[in-house]
Amino acid sequence: MKIVLTYKMTHDWNVQELLTKYQKRLQRVIDEIWEHTTWKEKKVKHRYSIGNGKYKYYETTRLIPYFPKSNEFKRKLRNQLLKDWPFAKHYVDSAIKTAYSILESWRQNYLKGRRKRKKPVVKRKFVRVKTTLMKVEGSKIRITVKPREEYLELNYSGEWFYERVKDWKVGGLIIREKDVYLTFSKEVEFSSRIKIGIDSNLMSLDVYHPEKGWIKADLSELHRIAETYDRIIDRLKSIQKKAPKRISRLLKKYYVRRRNRIEDYLNKLVVQLSKEFPDAVFIFEDLNKFSMFNGNGRKFNRKLSRSTWSKIVQKLSYRVPVEFVNPAGTSSTCPVCGSRLESRNGLVECSNCGFKADRQFVGAFNVFVRGLGVALSGGEAGDLLPNEPGGELRLMNPKSVVRVNLNGRTFTHLPP
Helix, strand or coil, X not given: CEEEEEEEEECCXXXXXXHHHHHHHHHHHHHHHHHCCEEEEEEEEEEEEEECCEEEEEEEEEEEEECCCCHHHHHHHHHHHCCCCCCCCHHHHHHHHHHHHHHHHHHHHXXXXXXXXXXXXXXXXCEEECHHHEEEECCEEEEEEECCCEEEEEECCCCCCHHHHCCCEEEEEEECCCEEEXXXXXXXXXXXXXXXXXXXXXXXXXXXXXXXXXXXXXXXXXXXXXXXXXXXXXXXXXXXXXXHHHHHHHHHHHHHHHHHHHHHHHHHHHHHHHHHCCCEEEEEECCCHHHHCCCCCHHHHHHHHCCCHHXXXXXXXXXXXXXXXXXXXXXXXXXXXXXECEEECCEEECCXXXXXXXXXXXXXXXXXXXXXXXXCCCCEHHHCCCCCCCCCCEEECXXXXXXXXXXXXXXXXXXX
């Protein structure tokens, strides 16, 4: 597995002309791709809950965008962009690659209903520098701006992160007006790692470890922090009209405090988790929180909005390998016979084989089983029918390293 770390350092270069021209070229690439995009109609199935675990289905017709990706189109586009381009040609290649990346990101959000059919606009000034424009000697990097004419030089040996990355491979970098983002990569072998299943709940993370059993990480303090500040913010909003400027300042202050308190708690939680299971692959459910808001009431939706599952996963991925599995049926499938479980006051019971256990433990155990690539009914994942929720995995690569001094909570080991 490749670990990629990104760090920021300031610079005093005069790169305004490069940034401005690159921004215009990048927008021009997006415009050209957008003009040649084909839109095709496709029928999409939707569903909504009608209660008692039943759903009603309906179809809509959507326009799906397909971007031109032929080598001929890219070559023609590149030749057009190189006209009157005063800098190295590789910056044009970088702009084309970045434009496709921006449009693919927009497409994914568009298909999820989070973006309208409106062309992306580049508002920030930055330049993505390819490794072909860089010459690396130890901690010194020379960047070509104009071949045999103009270069930028930097040395990161005096930066705080130098000791962490002095033996790592330097990757591409991003230049902005006052700073530059450096990326470093290193291949790491994760051998003999145990997989652990994690069931994400509103007030806890329930972990199933094949050797340590069931471990519950209590998140009630996290919700207490969020709820306390939400009450303060709601109260200020209710009287904002009486003193708009003063209340706006107070709202800004409490929003920042809320965010900082939650970030501090999450960082400590993640450090504790990674220390508790140093040689484990963390298996999470691939949850979509937005699909859980329908039909559960305002009080539940408010609690759900305070959940920070994606942030926990993101911060953990900085330190340990993380994988995702299909969340369907993890808390309602009997781990013994594969039948549907009935829930009663936090416990689940199987009417077929008589199995009875805590619902959150069953969820964590089933996530663990599915993470091994085994169907919840006991068969191999390869033997599953196409429409049956299986043990499909999606790897999440590490992105950075977060180091936090841990002061506080420890986990309580509960019997499986």
